[in-house]
Amino acid sequence: MRRLAVILVLCGSLPAFGWGPEGHNLIARLAAAHLTPAAAARVAEILGPGITLQSIASWPDQIRRDRAETGPWHYVDIPIDRPRLDMARDCPKGDCVLAKIEDFKKVLADPAATAVQRKEALMFLVHFVGDMHQPLHSADNKDKGGNDVKVDFFGRSSNLHSVWDSGLLGRLGQEDALFTQYSEDLTEKLVQKWGKGTPEAWAEQSHKVGQKVVYGKLPKATAGAQVKVDATYERVAGPVIREQIEKAGARLAAVLNATLR
Ligand SMILES: [Zn+2]
Numbered sequence: 001m002r003r004l005a006v007i008l009v010l011c012g013s014l015p016a017f018g019w020g021p022e023g024h025n026l027i028a029r030l031a032a033a034h035l036t037p038a039a040a041a042r043v044a045e046i047l048g049p050g051i052t053l054q055s056i057a058s059w060p061d062q063i064r065r066d067r068a069e070t071g072p073w074h075y076v077d078i079p080i081d082r083p084r085l086d087m088a089r090d091c092p093k094g095d096c097v098l099a100k101i102e103d104f105k106k107v108l109a110d111p112a113a114t115a116v117q118r119k120e121a122l123m124f125l126v127h128f129v130g131d132m133h134q135p136l137h138s139a140d141n142k143d144k145g146g147n148d149v150k151v152d153f154f155g156r157s158s159n160l161h162s163v164w165d166s167g168l169l170g171r172l173g174q175e176d177a178l179f180t181q182y183s184e185d186l187t188e189k190l191v192q193k194w195g196k197g198t199p200e201a202w203a204e205q206s207h208k209v210g211q212k213v214v215y216g217k218l219p220k221a222t223a224g225a226q227v228k229v230d231a232t233y234e235r236v237a238g239p240v241i242r243e244q245i246e247k248a249g250a251r252l253a254a255v256l257n258a259t260l261r
Contacts, residue, residue, distance in 0.1 A: 018131035020166030024057035027130040030249025034191045042260035060127040073100040077140035078207040097132045108259045133248035138203045139210025152226040195254025
């Protein structure tokens with residue numbers, strides 16, 4: 001079964017899951033560096049000894065197949081041709097990443113929640129604040145979040161979603177090197193600035209990146225042909241991915257600091 005999953009992933013035939021492990025690790029590591037002492041202590045108490053934010057940041061992707069109801073929780077479908085989020089239109093029945101971020105914040109603040117509920121809420125929250133900053137998790141172009149857009153990625157067959165989840169990030173550098181660069185960018189002042197606002201406003205920013213960059217800078221392809229994603233696109237996308245990951249780290253810290261007092 002595990003081998004089958006590996007083969008499916010390699011074939012790129014699965015719907016992708018948001019940032020790959022590297023993106024989620026970076027976001028969790030950036031956030032962990034900006035937690036208040038009180039929030040850091042609560043995180044340690046909830047997760048248990050020796051368990052880091054980074055080690056649980058991809059857990060919702062690992063259980064997604066076994067818990068089908070959690071699938072829609074990873075994204076919000078704001079139509080690419082609309083200027084703003086509309087919760088009634090884009091988050092039907094509260095089944096989207098924005099509603100779930102609010103739900104899990106409430107669980108963490110609820111003294112009656114069990115230890116298991118609290119731990120799952122924290123693991124979902126860490127992951128979802130990250131996911132919504134992947135622009136294809138906040139923008140919908142009727143192509144399954146870019147999974148249906150076949151691309152030639154530096155000579156390799158891929159799809160637009162996978163390229164934004166992990167392909168471009170993987171070419172930017174190794175995780176530890178990126179963490180060093182990104183944490184130098186992310187000053188406490190920037191954490192304060194980016195941490196302001198609401199997940200709804202952050203999703204609208206992510207959606208705008210989807211409009212302007214993910215699709216706006218994508219070369220046109222003739223029908224049926226792969227879209228060529230090369231160094232020209234990478235030059236624009238790279239800095240955008242860096243900023244989205246830094247923003248996600250800042251905002252995850254802000255959410256946890258406000259929720260885990
Ligand atoms: Zn995800």
